[in-house]
Amino acid sequence: MIFLTRKAEFSSAHFYWVEAWSPEENLRVFGKCANRNGHGHNYTLEVTVAGSVDPTSGFVVDLKELKDILEREVVSIYDHRHLNLEVPEFRATIPTTENIAIAIWQRLDNKIPHAKLHRVRVYEMPDLFADYYGER
Amino acid sequence: MKAHLNRRYHFSASHRLHTEAYDAAKNYAVFGKCNNPHGHGHNYTVQVTLSGQVDPSTGMVCNLAELDAFAQTNLLARFDHMNLNTLDCFANTVSTTENLSIEIYRIFQRFPSAHLEHVHVEETSNNSFDYAGSETPMPGTI
Numbered sequence: 001m002i003f004l005t006r007k008a009e010f011s012s013a014h015f016y017w018v019e020a021w022s023p024e025e026n027l028r029v030f031g032k033c034a035n036r037n038g039h040g041h042n043y044t045l046e047v048t049v050a051g052s053v054d055p056t057s058g059f060v061v062d063l064k065e066l067k068d069i070l071e072r073e074v075v076s077i078y079d080h081r082h083l084n085l086e087v088p089e090f091r092a093t094i095p096t097t098e099n100i101a102i103a104i105w106q107r108l109d110n111k112i113p114h115a116k117l118h119r120v121r122v123y124e125m126p127d128l129f130a131d132y133y134g135e136r
Numbered sequence: 137m138k139a140h141l142n143r144r145y146h147f148s149a150s151h152r153l154h155t156e157a158y159d160a161a162k163n164y165a166v167f168g169k170c171n172n173p174h175g176h177g178h179n180y181t182v183q184v185t186l187s188g189q190v191d192p193s194t195g196m197v198c199n200l201a202e203l204d205a206f207a208q209t210n211l212l213a214r215f216d217h218m219n220l221n222t223l224d225c226f227a228n229t230v231s232t233t234e235n236l237s238i239e240i241y242r243i244f245q246r247f248p249s250a251h252l253e254h255v256h257v258e259e260t261s262n263n264s265f266d267y268a269g270s271e272t273p274m275p276g277t278i
Contacts, residue, residue, distance in 0.1 A: 018193055094195035098139040131140035
């Protein structure tokens, strides 16, 4: 078993807000992240897949194919978009780093031929990142 | 759903690797320049990994502001711009980054709002240390 990690980047806007809460409660819990006008980040996505090395090609997965899958399934939908307003899974779910990692897992699960999705890591900033391993 | 949150903190501190159990010659033989008498310093980076169920309302494993406040009080205020050898936690142990990692693990174990998975401490960009509190492999580690 070999683990292979591919990175991708996207830049997006978001904000944190729970409609059921008062503005004061949103501000207390989310601080400056609750600014309704949004703010943005340069996100880095790391997708790790696990699989066996093909004896002929020497690949776990074809990196070009993996790059194209990340582009099609994630980057083309998230990049230079407002996550709350333009990405369907965040209409009712706050686009925290944790939820972005889970959403990207759900977008990629079963889409990568010949390998098993192992980990989705999303960096909101170099000092803040979330991992999702598909756990319930 | 269970996710892992990683947060990195930075502090600068001095230390000297030295043990009373050895004589001067052996201290220098074992610790080399890290045993120089007046100490030296590093820019340390601490990476803590916490896990938990993502709260369906907030979308968070734990509130980042709460974690940052905890780290400020219990990590940064204690270690930043300090001489590690003068601290109680290194009264009887050498201030190696292994021992520092264990101490930092003990600190974040007390964080009440998420489960500590492991700590990763970088002493320099070339040296880093991991501690998960036991001999078992870290969850999710590849």
